[in-house]
Amino acid sequence: MKLIKSILIVFVIILNTPLTAQETGFSDLLQNIDSREKIELNGMWDIIVDPLENGYYNHRLQVKDDGYFKNKKMESPSDLIEYNFDTSSQLMVPGDWNTQMDKLYYYEGTVWYKKDFNYTIDSNELAFLYFEAVNYEAIVYLNGERIGSHVGGYTPFQFEVTDKLKEGNNFVVVKVDNKRKKENVPTVNQDWWNYGGITRSVHLVKTPISHIADYSIQLPKGNTKTIEGWVSVKNGKDGDAVNVSIPELKKNVNTVVQNGIAKFSMKTKPVLWEPENPKTYEVILKTATDKITDQIGFRTIETKGTKILLNGKDIFLKGISIHEEAPFKTGRVVSKEECKILLDWAKELGCNFIRLAHYPHSETMVREAEKMGFIIWSEIPVYWTIQFENKDTYANAKNQLTEMISRDKNRAAIVLWSMANETPESEARLSFIENLVEQARELDNTRLITAALDTQGYGKDENLIEDPLGKAVDVIGINNYCGWYAGSTESCSKLKWASTYNKPMIMSEVGGGALYGLHGEKNERWTEEYQAEVYRTNIEMMRNIDFLAGLSPWILMDFRSSRRPLKRIQDDFNRKGLISEQGMKKQAFFILRDYYLNENN
Missing domain, CATH: 2.60.120.260 (Galactose-binding domain-like)
Structure with a gap:
């Protein structure tokens, strides 16, 4: 009777042709x-x-x-x-x-x-x-x-x-x-x-010696009533028992290892993770010799025409880009406390979305962001003009992509895997990134694929998005610096946009630089007033883009860059931050915050 009851409670599927540990495509990295x-x-x-x-x-x-x-x-x-x-x-x-x-x-x-x-x-x-x-x-x-x-x-x-x-x-x-x-x-x-x-x-x-090495636990694409996944067991044997339980959902499933992998599926209906309620559940994985506990959230993400749908509902991504640069002392972020400072600033800005640029940030950053309800764009550093025809370069990029997805595949907050940033159009580049897209989809078909394209179009009445890479991705990222690298600030609010693709677009970079505390007229470069005007006019531009699904302006905080030598202004810092490296908020911070708090709610 107990056996019949458990079958009624939990529906378990073990496929006839299970994946082997090698066939999952992931690295051998220990999870969690x-x-x-x-x-x-x-x-x-x-x-x-x-x-x-x-x-x-x-x-x-x-x-x-x-x-x-x-x-x-x-x-x-x-x-x-x-x-x-x-x-x-x-x-x-x-x-x-x-x-x-x-x-x-x-x-x-x-x-x-x-x-x-x-x-x-x-x-x-x-x-x-x-x-x-x-x-x-x-x-x-x-x-x-x-x-x-x-x-x-x-x-x-x-x-x-x-x-x-x-x-x-x-x-x-x-x-x-x-x-x-x-x-x-x-x-x-x-x-x-x-x-x-x-x-x-x-x-x-x-x-x-026999241990749980890796696992993937999530909702299948488009399904909110089933949790499924697999558990990789190293140094075990076929037939070894694996137990997966989610106590809060009163779900408990037993499965067995075949070729190093134990697959499972359970019928249930979890509360879905979302920015307003970043719900996660304790998930316990056990074998006869090992036990792992994780906090995992469940959500769906998809596109419909030019909209991004989180859990089936249209969501506008109010974001900011972030480098892994430590506040106050600068240098690499090395602590949970430094992650929280950056994330608290993003929350104060009114964000529900962060672009972690231009490389995978620490697991600590990802997990803390997930707890705080941030939707995440995670990226590999296929950046500018890399050697797209070099096989070893591709192997390097593919490995970094695999390692990024391997580590973070159980983090509900990540909804976008980004393949590249501002890469020049060419056949070699298109093939290179399309192959990365294929790899990402093989590893994880539940998330959206994106890339930040370099569509500037200054001096035109209309910017047309027609980069052929747009066909390969689910969401098109656009980096556009009207009012900073070209075009006057006055021209930005009048700039029109069109797209060859019926897909959502995220303005993945927009903005300009300012030295905190430097003031002057709104047409005076490097002043807070100039940066604020860039934001005002670009926000007007974005209000008129009917396929805009979100934005992540560049950038939350000033960061070190050896490309920026201008003395008394840059001093080895990219000054496009809304906040100085010492934590001082510039005028543009409040311009963007007002936009996020008053629109697209």
Whole structure:
């Protein structure tokens, strides 16, 4: 009787042809490490600045077998060892080196990091060395042995190190290199600071030998009465039991592993996540040896003509773009408190939407934004003119996209995966980004795909959106700086827009620069009055775009950029922020806030 009752309560589907762990397409990254036992490796790390990479190459530019990664010590007075981590400088991790050490402000190159830690071996556990992000290329060594490498400055990576650890004292060395290269993603030209270092937290994560590695739990596309998903179990066997429960919904489902994956589906009707009520549920995943707990929200997102529908209802995205730049001290955001400051400012502005530009921000930022009810645009740094014909460049971009989606696929707040920003039209570029779109849809067919297109059209009576990339995306992003890079502020309110596509458009960038506290006439560049006038006239322009579904002006806060050298005005800052780097609100902040509070509610 109990069995019959449970069948009536929960409808479970296990497909005849289940996905294998490899066929999910996701990276092998552990999901939700905050639900794991872990040793934090944050704090002060010993560092050696190595611009000539003497610690890696010999004088013939051959890779050494006894480089700095060996962390060698003198054993006799005659030993020749030309480095010593124990007497070197130190840097805080997480953090960038540019703002921690004056001589490294503009530095681009190699810095070696070393950290000592203690470990107690447990034969029933696996251990993973997990980096939330290192910018840009990382080669990782444990106890003098190379364990792997990673390319890309904004996504997490890990190495299973169980057999590399020793009882007691261990040390990890990381060769970090942030040199810009043409073939990289982003390429050599970017309008944000190239912060080098171990910029996010480092953990030694412990798991049972047979453990839950990954999972995806959400509403299927267009369905609000079924929660479905899969759980990836590593080092298990076919037939192993997996339990998925959502206590608040009184749902409990048992399924089994086949080829590393346990699939499930349950009939239920959760309260849907939305900005006014960012509801999440405790979800518990259990096997015989492991348990994971997460907070997951459920919602639907789709388009209908030129509208964006959240949970079936038309929503206007009142947003702002944000860089991962720390308020007050600048440099990389490294704490939950810094995330909250930025998000509180966005909430004060009247936003229900944030564009996290131009790369994946930290998991902490995404989770905090979700709690506060922000809809999120998340982006990979396919930015400006990268090498669209280079196969290795594409592989890099595809990997960053995969790692971004792998980490954040269970976050209801993210509704837009962005493939690119301001890329020039060409056949190679179109093919490159279309392939990324296909990859994103294979990984996650429940969210919308977008890209920020560079449609300026100054000097015309009408801007026509006809970039062929518009056909591939669900939502068209447009970056337009009328009144700043071209066109007078007076011309903006009269500018008309049309589109080849019957799709929603987000004005993903709009605005102009101002130095906080600099005042003058509304036609005087760099004054708060000029910036405010840019916003007034562009808001008038956007009121007349009938296919506008939202906007995310550029940008919430001034941020460092080596493209901005103008003394006494920019001083290495992009000044398009509505708030100064010291937290002072400019006039344009209040212009945009009034628009958000009084319209499109």
